[in-house]
Amino acid sequence: MIKDNQKYFNRMHVVIDAVVTIFSYVVAWLLRFRTNLFGIPVRSLPFEYYMMALVLIVPGYLLLYYGFNLYTPKRVQGRRLELANLLKANTVGLLIIILTLYMIKQEHFARSMLFIFYGLNVVLEVIVRNIIRYALRKIRRRGFNQKHILLVGYSRATEEYIDRILAFPEWGYTIRGILDDHVTAGTTYRGIKVLGRIGNLMVILPENKLDEIAITLGLNEYYRLEEIVALCEKSGVHTKFIPDYHNIIPTKPYTEDLMGLPVINIRYVPLSNTFNAMIKRVMDIVGSLLCIILFSPVMLLAVIGIKVTSPGPLIYRQTRVGLHNRSFEMYKFRSMEVQKPDEEKKAWTVKNDPRVTGFGKFMRKTSIDELPQLFNVLKGDMSLVGPRPERPFFVEKFREEIPRYMVKHQVRPGMTGWAQVNGYRGDTSIRKRIDHDLYYIENWSVGLDVKILFLTVFRGFVNKNAY
Structure with a gap:
């Protein structure tokens, strides 16, 4: 039986992370300047100068850890996800430090030391967090860190909840049984028994052997919620509702x-x-400006290629539907022969489409035609990451055919997105695309955006479904 001490555990975890960060940084300095690990001569700054940087580095890293969901309870976060988030947080932290040094024109701060710090910090954080996991598991094996739960009501929600609890034993939940008025006592679901009627709560609760009551009533029994919650709260047992x-x-x-x-x-x-x-x-603003500078030579070559291979404008403007269902003009490098407006409004590009120019096929395959959308991002019409915007004709069509399609317009559309890096781009399932867009909208975080941008580099530029 345990109390809900997650808040205090998180505070302790923040202190541990701060200690690990400071230790990794100091050891990195020692390895770089006391052992000269790389054998590279460097004009050294005073030790105090390096240590002063910790005043910004420690709180900065703790904020990054928070932003990358590294203080989520370990009952519900797996090792691989935690490792991925640690790598992303430390990578972003390293890039921020290096960018800051570049901006203040500090040439003598050893970059090699920062890379040692990066490696040490990731390794030590992984070790410390796994020690914590191991300790929690040992405690749970002895029965000290288990949450004992009783389910009230038998429904689809009951079975789904049991499925998840049994699939993740590391969460440390033990289901003691189910109470229900319509299912015979002794009936089991995956080893969990129906113990009796809901009225038995009056006998079970006073024994004070439960950490939680999970109310999993069927929809037709919601009229009993007030009665059951009142009983549970009278006993002081934590109650949660699984609809x-x-x-x-x-x-x-x-x-x-x-x-x-x-x-x-x-x-x-x-x-x-x-x-x-x-x-x-x-x-978006910082990223689009950097990308415009970085890809300016590529855009210049694209301009020359379009001009040489096909008469017509360089930039193709197309009306798309964006944030709050507002229309905007999206920019692309023109990859097709010039058409009449009414001919291109209602047709998607298909494989071997005769309207696409030879150079246009190359641009589409490599996503070079999308680069002008960086200016859409700068203007605020789009974001670097988000659901891809669609033309008004298709929006009207899909809103009637696909449930929840219009939810995607609650955020800015993006140049790349969760659907695109998972292969749903071009001539692929619209329903699957929407499912991925909804996942992104509901689970957005800085970490997820960074992950999508990294994946775009490896998966998103060259696309077999782009015609």
């Missing part, structure tokens, strides 16, 4: 307090938060 409306609200709802009235919002969109939206916009 049986997976087919109605298949995503992550959240509640807000409206002067004491709880209001359930059907969909959680992190980018509706002003701070999150501001962070993403800053990333």
Whole structure:
């Protein structure tokens, strides 16, 4: 039996991470300047100068760890996901430090030491976090870190909840049984027994042997919620509600307090938060400016190639639907012969499309034709990462055919997205694409954006489905 000490555990974890970061940094300095690990002569700055940098590095790294979800309870975060988030957070941290040194024109701060620090910090963080996991598992094996749960009500939600608990034993949950008025006592689901009727709560709760009650009533029994919650709260046992409306609200709802009235919002969109939206916009502005500078030689070659191979304008403007269903002009390098407006409005490009020029095929395959959208990002019509925007004709068509299609317009459209890096680009399933777009919208984080941008480099530029 345990109490909910996650808040205190997280505070302890922050302190541990701060200690590991400081230790890794100091050891990196010692390895670089006391052993000269690389054998590279360097004009050394005073030791105090390097240590002063920790005043910014430590809180900066802790913020990155928070941003990359590294303080999620270990009951629900796997090792591989934690390792990926650690690598991403430390990589971003290293890049920020190097960029800062470049901007302040500090040439004598040893970059090699920073790379040693990067490697040490990742390795030590992985070791420390695995020691914590191992310790928690040992404690759970002895029965000290288990949450004992009783389920009230038998429904689809009951079975789905049991499936997940059994699939992830490292979460440390033990289901003691189920109470239900319509299923015979002794009936089992994956080894979990129906113990009796819901009225038995009055006998079970006073024994005080449970950490949680999970209410998993069927939709037709919701009238009993008030009665059951009152019983549970009278006993002081933590109660949670697992709704049986997976087919109605298949995503992550959240509640807000409206002067004491709880209001359930059907969909959680992190980018509706002003701070999150501001962070993403800053990333878009900085990222698009850097990419415009970086890819300017490629864009110049594209301009020459279009001009030489096909008469007509260099830039093709097309109306797309973006944030809050507003239309905007999206820019692309022209990859087709010039057409009449009414001919291209209602047709997708297909394989071996005769309208595409020879140079246009090359641009489409390598995504060079998409580069002018960096200016859309700079203007605020688009983001570097987000659901791909569609033409108004197709938006009207899909909104009637595909459930939840219009949800994608709750965020800015992107140059690349979760669907694209998972292979759903060009002539692929629209439904699968929307599923991936919804996942992105509901699970947005700085870490996810960085992951998609990295994957775009390796998976997104050259595309077999781009015609």
